[in-house]
Amino acid sequence: MPAFLVVDDxxxxxxxxxxxxxxxxxTADVRVAHSTKQALEILDIPFRPDLITTDITRARxxxxxxxxxxLLRADPRxxxxxxxxxxxxxxxxAKLHEHGFDAVFxxxxxxxxxxxxxxxxxxxxxxxx
Numbered sequence: 001m002p003a004f005l006v007v008d009d010x011x012x013x014x015x016x017x018x019x020x021x022x023x024x025x026x027t028a029d030v031r032v033a034h035s036t037k038q039a040l041e042i043l044d045i046p047f048r049p050d051l052i053t054t055d056i057t058r059a060r061x062x063x064x065x066x067x068x069x070x071l072l073r074a075d076p077r078x079x080x081x082x083x084x085x086x087x088x089x090x091x092x093x094a095k096l097h098e099h100g101f102d103a104v105f106x107x108x109x110x111x112x113x114x115x116x117x118x119x120x121x122x123x124x125x126x127x128x129x
Contacts, residue, residue: 002122003029005049007039007068008086009058013107017053017086020111021118036063040071049081051121055107056087066099073100082121084114 002025006017014032021030031047033039035058043049052072056065063071065085072078085101086109103117 001025001027001029002051003031003047003049005031005033005039005042005047005052007033007036007052007054007065009034009055009061013055013086016111017114020115024115024118035061036068036071037061039068043075043078046077048077050125051082051084051118052078053084053086056085057089069100080125082125084117084121 004021004025006014006021008014008017011034014034018030018032021028029047031042031049033042039052039054054065054068058064065087069083069085072081072083082102083100084103084105086105086107088107102121105114105117
């Protein structure tokens with residue numbers, strides 16, 4: 001059973017991603033955080049996701065998606081977890097990959113393509129549906 005953590009400060013985005021993941025992976029444990037602080041609290045439960053999605057820019061927060069990724073990579077419990085960046089800002093995708101994101105999606109994006117990428121990243125980690 002795969003586990004996912006969706007981190008985004010926009011409820012519509014978290015609802016859409018949660019629904020898409022739940023449909024594609026009916027037995028998955030999908031958790032949502034609307035801030036970096038909340039995401040870190042979920043990870044301290046302990047909850048060990050097989051994949052994390054995060055937006056880059058979060059309003060009213062000191063730690064953006066880049067900072068969150070740095071925290072994840074510095075923690076041995078989450079250092080190898082694939083992280084997908086989902087951003088509304090059209091940025092240089094190569095720059096996002098250089099920061100260590102495993103995949104990048106520019107909002108709005110197509111859920112079938114997103115789910116295909118999720119499947120590929122899980123397959124690399126040998127996580128069954």
